[in-house]
Amino acid sequence: MIQMFYRLGWVGVFLSFTCVLFGASEQEPNDNFSEATFIAQGDTIFCATLDPPGDMDFFEFLGTYGDTLVTFTYGCELSNTDTYLSLFDSLEDILAYDNNSGDSAFSRIEYELPYSGTYYLRVVENEPTPDSSYSLVVDLDTLSVASHDSCAYAHIVDGIPYQESSSTEWCGSECGTPSPDVWYFFSNPSQRTLVFSVCMTNFHARVHVMGGCCEQFGDDSDEGCGDGAILMIPDMPIGDYYILVEGIDASEFGDFIFQVNGETQPCPEPEELTLTTVDSYPFLFWEAVSGASFYVIWQSNSADADFEHTGTTEETFWTDSTGFSGAQRFYRVTTYCPW
Numbered sequence: 001m002i003q004m005f006y007r008l009g010w011v012g013v014f015l016s017f018t019c020v021l022f023g024a025s026e027q028e029p030n031d032n033f034s035e036a037t038f039i040a041q042g043d044t045i046f047c048a049t050l051d052p053p054g055d056m057d058f059f060e061f062l063g064t065y066g067d068t069l070v071t072f073t074y075g076c077e078l079s080n081t082d083t084y085l086s087l088f089d090s091l092e093d094i095l096a097y098d099n100n101s102g103d104s105a106f107s108r109i110e111y112e113l114p115y116s117g118t119y120y121l122r123v124v125e126n127e128p129t130p131d132s133s134y135s136l137v138v139d140l141d142t143l144s145v146a147s148h149d150s151c152a153y154a155h156i157v158d159g160i161p162y163q164e165s166s167s168t169e170w171c172g173s174e175c176g177t178p179s180p181d182v183w184y185f186f187s188n189p190s191q192r193t194l195v196f197s198v199c200m201t202n203f204h205a206r207v208h209v210m211g212g213c214c215e216q217f218g219d220d221s222d223e224g225c226g227d228g229a230i231l232m233i234p235d236m237p238i239g240d241y242y243i244l245v246e247g248i249d250a251s252e253f254g255d256f257i258f259q260v261n262g263e264t265q266p267c268p269e270p271e272e273l274t275l276t277t278v279d280s281y282p283f284l285f286w287e288a289v290s291g292a293s294f295y296v297i298w299q300s301n302s303a304d305a306d307f308e309h310t311g312t313t314e315e316t317f318w319t320d321s322t323g324f325s326g327a328q329r330f331y332r333v334t335t336y337c338p339w
């Protein structure tokens with residue numbers, strides 16, 4: 001479950017990144033869907049083995065609706081293993097299989113992907129051979145689909161940091177406001193703090209993170225980056241997520257840049273923090289920290305307990321709009337530095 005979501009304001013520095021292709025190894029045990037070895041688009045698994053006899057090797061990859069998957073096995077150091085290759089969807093239903101369409105007794109599958117999300121491959125031996133080793137390639141020919149306006153057609157967030165230029169113009173609306181949608185799919189492999197931003201917009205945008213397609217609604221933001229939106233999720237749990245970018249109402253649509261960033265360098269907290277009241281609300285102010293992008297406000301009922309993230313600001317002051325309550329409240333302010 002998504003636990004806590006907060007809004008924040010931030011003026012961003014855009015990162016550029018390049019895709020680096022490299023080889024990987026199988027990681028045993030990988031004998032069923034839940035143990036599958038992850039393989040990135042364009043990667044090769046070098047010299048896996050089907051050993052002992054009867055070994056099954058499962059692999060997992062992320063694909064985008066409309067892409068053509070090209071996956072095949074080939075020899076490791078002249079091995080001539082008789083592989084049998086199968087493709088499964090995220091529900092573990094079989095989509096395609098092949099025995100000998102590759103070189104010699106190796107296997108090859110080409111398949112147009114019917115949705116954006118997780119897929120699995122399984123390699124087994126068709127007939128026992130003296131050799132047991134093979135290599136596996138997963139490649140995707142990207143089809144530029146006209147729109148990503150449905151969960152099934154979502155863009156795949158294939159790594160952090162992620163950046164993509166898109167537009168909601170001419171898209172349909174699957175959920176959220178009546179404004180047209182653009183969807184992203186993100187499989188978070190480790191619990192960590194992430195920031196989702198919709199910047200450089202020419203319309204009033206919002207971003208919404210969900211644990212399912214149009215369900216398990218998390219939190220949203222329509223503030224930050226001018227007319228755009230920034231949403232920070234502290235300690236985002238491991239899991240699959242759908243992210244919706246749309247306008248705040250039906251008349252709002254257009255171009256935008258979507259980014260997902262993680263927390264990077266630690267940076268110093270403000271040295272002095274003062275609590276007072278303004279218009280009967282708790283009011284905090286502090287000295288600016290050099291190089292800060294923004295500040296994060298935390299609160300707790302006890303100085304010794306865990307502090308919860310409660311707000312974010314680019315300013316050096318903050319008002320607690322929840323006002324005063326009977327219980328005592330402690331505040332802490334931390335600094336978020338540029339990505």
Ligand SMILES: [Ca+2]
Nearest residue numbers: 049050055057
């Ligand atoms: Ca193996």
Ligand SMILES: [Ca+2]
Nearest residue numbers: 030031056057
């Ligand atoms: Ca195995």
Ligand SMILES: [Ca+2]
Nearest residue numbers: 082083099105
């Ligand atoms: Ca074969």
Ligand SMILES: [Ca+2]
Nearest residue numbers: 173175177179
């Ligand atoms: Ca919508």
